Amino acid sequence: MDLPLNAKVYCLDGLCGQSKELVMDRNTEEVTHLVLKRNHFSQDEILVPVELVVETTPHLIRLRCTKDKLAELEPFLKTEVVERTIPQYVPDPYLMPIEVPEIKWVTVKREAVPPGEVAVRQGARVEATNGHVGHLDEFLVDPATERVTHLVLREGHLWGQRDVTIPVSEIDRLEENTVHLKLDKRQIEALQSIRRDV
Secondary structure (H helix, E strand, O other), X not given: OEEXXXXXXXXXXXXXXXXXXXXXXXXXXXXXXXXXXXXXXXXXXXXXXXXXXXXXXXXXXXXXXXHHHHHOOOEOEEEEEEEEEEEEEEOOOOOOOEEEEEEEEEEEEEEOOOOOEEEEEOOOEEEEOOEEEEEEEEEEEEOOOOEEEEEEEEOOOOOOOOEEEEEHHHEEEEEOOEEEEOOOHHHHHOOOEEOOOO
């Protein structure tokens, strides 16, 4: 199963949004959730359990729920009000300006990633052991186990427009916006490219 990012997502009763990110368990490499952006112009994002995915193609994902059921799921972005110390500067006619800390309450948005998991988005940097090689396009997932088997690297400066599949066993570690590999650039260049269905 292909879990495409930036693909149209359909519920049983029609188009419901676009896939933005995948949430994976750091230890098992299992995809647990899909992040769905419900409206192109809003920040409304929902955490969708991968069990609701019934079919995928390179350009769409179908879910086994209605839009009403989707609306009941947990939001991915949670708004919190937190206390922050913000420096303010008071002019001093004889010396440099004096910093006077001021406490303010500010609104922040946080991603609701479950503990022990990481959200990985399309376009995340992919780093070989000896430098940057490209950006993440998507993950390939075994539908039987829901485990990621490969990541798809696209438009790396080494290959132009070809897609390269990299076994997930070659991932050294995942960070929020970066995938670190155990391979160097030469080893990645030697991997086979894949043909994508349009």
